[in-house]
Amino acid sequence: MYSVTSYVLKIASRCNLNCSYCYMYNMGDQTYLKQPKFMALETVQAFADKLKSYCNSAGIEFVQIIFHGGEPLLAKPSYFEECVAIFRNTIPEVEYVFTIQTNGVTLDKNWYELLLKLKISIGISIDGPKKYHDEYRVFHNGKGSYNQVAKAIQLGKQYNLRGLLLVVNINIPVADLYAEMKALDVNSLNLLLPDGHYDQAPFGLDMNRWGDKDYTPYADWFIKLYKIWKEDKDRPSIYFFETLVKMIMGQEGIGNQLMGRKTNGVVVVESDGSVEVVDSLRACFEGITRNDINVHKNDLEDLFEDDTFQLYYRAHDEVAxxxxxxxxxxxxxxxxxxxxxxxxxxxxxxxxxxxxxxxxxxxxxxxxxxxxxxxxxxxxxxxxxxxxxxxxxxxxxxxxxxxxxxxxxxxxxxxxxxx
Ligand code: SF4
Incomplete structure (x- = not known):
């Protein structure tokens, strides 16, 4: 029996930013164009019904719902109230963690208060100091979004919400990045490795040097950050490092799709109700995550028969x-x-x-x-x-x-x- 507890709901398929490295818009996959702009509440309900059936048959007692996009805060405030009510009313027997991953550009006092009231924890994406952030995280007119995001993070202090998600850019001097995190008074940070593969190098990587035995630019960058972080008595939580340390110390049952030996249990629900394996795989080739499974006609368990889902689920066991x-x-x-x-x-x-x-x-x-x-x-x-x-x-x-x-x-x- 597959144990899948994290569900990424693509409630908005469009975004008010146009980040240059985004797998959805700029890395070879255009499937978002066929999606409705927002997930209809009927689709949320259909998903909740299927989730209930799956949780009951698989004995799942804990579920994480991640509101994602596109940019999820393009939806109306009342949409979130209705979504949370749908889940709590349909499956009252499970414990929920609701999360939203936002680019933060429209995150104001009203949003913070609503999300806090609904117990939706907030992750904000940022790329580092203004100079670097504005190079990649741009509006559709090409202007950088740093000022809006930094303002939202500062505002988050009042709500004790300063959890950031950062796609690693090895061109940013580590000391500058750390100083920025301290200036923003970040209390937790997660780091993601940029999307990319053998035929599409992640940005910042020099493929001419990639085969050199000693060319490890990401490790060099991480090690510098680790040293600064470790020396800081008032350091923020950095999930990437904490996970590595715990695993090295022998703690069991941890890890994620980047590292460790756990199964991968994240499922994506697109705004039309399609159920797919995690969508960052789309950076591999167009349509890799596509199937014919939809909450309006299928059970969630139907996804578990999908070859790509099975490969992803056991990705840390089925390796080269x-x-x-x-x-x-x-x-x-x-x-x-x-x-x-x-x-x-x-x-x-x-x-x-x-x-x-x-x-x-x-x-x-x-x-x-x-x-x-x-x-x-x-x-x-x-x-x-x-x-x-x-x-x-x-x-x-x-x-x-x-x-x-x-x-x-x-x-x-x-x-x-x-x-
Ligand atoms: S050989 Fe495999 S397990 Fe070892 S470091 Fe490389 S990718 Fe990781």
Whole structure:
């Protein structure tokens, strides 16, 4: 039985920004154009009905609903009241976490008060200091959105809501970024690796240097940030680091679609009621997430029969052979499925951030080991890691062989089979 507890509701399919790296609008997938601008409340109700049936049959007691878009705050305030009422009335027996992910440009006092009243927690996307934010997070007229977003974050102090989501831009000097987070008095920050894969490099990455053994620009950037963050006595929560540290320390049951060995349990409901696997996979190729499943005619469980959903759900178990033999596999998990894609081999690759993950995990693990008393190190049972040795091991004969059926499944997404 699949356990899926996080649902991303694309309540608005359009956005008031036009970010240059956005997978929805600027990375090869145009399916949003066929979607209604807003998810009708009848569709929300149809989804809630199907969710109830699934929760009851699968024994799900906790559900996270993430209001997303496009830009979800393009919907009317009353829309959110009605949505929350639909869920609470239809499935009163489950515990909810409601979240909204917004670009923040219209987030004012009235929105904060409403979202607080409805117990919807707020995540605001920002790209860093004004100079960098305004380069990418722009309105449709090309103007930067920093001033509006910074104002919304400042306002959030009154409501104790300063949770930010930041897509990593390695061109931003780490000290500048950290100073910005402190100036905005951020209390929690999550970091995302940019979308991209072997045939579409994430921004900031020099593919001419990508094959160099020591070219790990993301790890270098993260390590600088980690050092500053660790030294800060009044540091904000940084989920990316905290998750890595917990996993290295042996805590079980954590991880996400970027790292770790947990199954991936995020489902996307498009504004027309289509139910799909997580939509950032669209950066791989047009239509990869498409199927014929819709809450108006299908059960949620029908998605679990979908090949791409199954691949995504088990993405940290069904990995390339190099990952199966990698000493940091339990922490890295082979990375996010979308970052593994190549036209030549489908998903039969390590994440394109592989070397960065090796270097980062090795650094944090070694740092933890150095800061603990010997007795605790022995209890933890973790060893120092040497980056060069791990990278060298990737050229050696693999002891663990990949199951040919899994390899065939990963390779079935080669471009030649999908044109
Ligand atoms: S570090 Fe590389 S080889 Fe190791 S699990 Fe991650 S992607 Fe796979």
């Amino acid at each position: 052979e190099q990952c199966l033999n990698c000493p940091v596999y339990d922490i890295c998990g082979g990375g996010f499925l979308g970052h593994r894609y190549s036209e030549e081999k489908g998903f039969d690759n390590p994440t394109m951030y592989c070397k960065d993950m090796v270097r980062l995990i090795a650094f944090i693990q070694n740092d933890i080991l150095q800061s603990l008393p010997e007795a605790s190190v022995a209890e933890l049972g973790i060893e120092p890691l040497v980056y060069d040795e791990i990278i060298q091991s990737f050229d050696e004969e693999n002891e663990i062989k990949i199951d040919p059926k899994i390899q065939a499944k990963l390779q079935s997404y080669q471009k030649a089979l999908h044109v």
